[in-house]
Amino acid sequence: MSSRNNPNRIKIHRSYTVIDVSETLGVHPKTVRNWIRVGLPVFDEKRPLLIRGIDLKIYLKQKRKTYMHQCEVHEMYCFKCRQPNNPNIESLQFIAKPAGMAQMTGGCEVCGCKANKYVSWRDVNQIWLELGGKFPIAEKHLNLRGKALLNCPLNKVFNDE
Ligand SMILES: [Zn+2]
Structure with missing residues (x-):
């Protein structure tokens, strides 16, 4: 660069x-x-x-x-595996941060090691869907939660399937 x-x-x-x-x-x-x-x-x-x-x-x-x-938007760099891996969708959390950002945390799909990274709220939907989420997440809905810790936002819907 x-x-x-x-x-x-x-x-x-x-x-x-x-x-x-x-x-x-x-x-x-x-x-x-x-x-x-x-x-x-x-x-x-x-x-x-x-x-x-x-x-x-x-x-x-x-x-x-x-x-x-060289992570895809839905991948997180795992320091244990030393490569970008998908997070386990059940461990996935988004924490609202200022300036339209969110901290994404989750356990590595391969080794379970915790990883996190910053993403834009705009990418949350795409990340969710790429990891196997069933329904799009309404962005507005997420923004309304402000600074609260968000558990995997569609856990309930997901489990009801
Ligand atoms: Zn790992």
């Missing part, structure tokens, strides 16, 4: 437009729009789209980490 694409250039208390981000990091505006499409949170849905510095910083750090370990 190029050194220009450096989260340290981002000021956390500022808001950025797509063009601002593009100029600050020296990346193409298309790249920034693509980040938004794949999970970078935006401040609201109005135009011009505004991205909070803190969101961008977390996103870039996470992206770099994910890149290093």
Whole structure:
């Protein structure tokens, strides 16, 4: 990854437009729009789209980490197995964090070792479905829970099947 694409250039208390981000990091505006499409949170849905510095910083750090370990969005890096593995769906938890992020924790499907990583709330549905969840999770429903610890959100529905 190029050194220009450096989260340290981002000021956390500022808001950025797509063009601002593009100029600050020296990346193409298309790249920034693509980040938004794949999970970078935006401040609201109005135009011009505004991205909070803190969101961008977390996103870039996470992206770099994910890149290093080459995890798919639903995988977590297991330090015991030394490779990305799926978490066991029954152990999966999402904990709400500020800035549209969630901490995903779960036991490695192979060895049971606990792992965690940060994901965007936007990815929670996809992660859930890729791990074998039966129904999509309504994103709004999750956001309403605020900072509470979420047990596997559809445990009940899942067990009723
Ligand atoms: Zn493992």
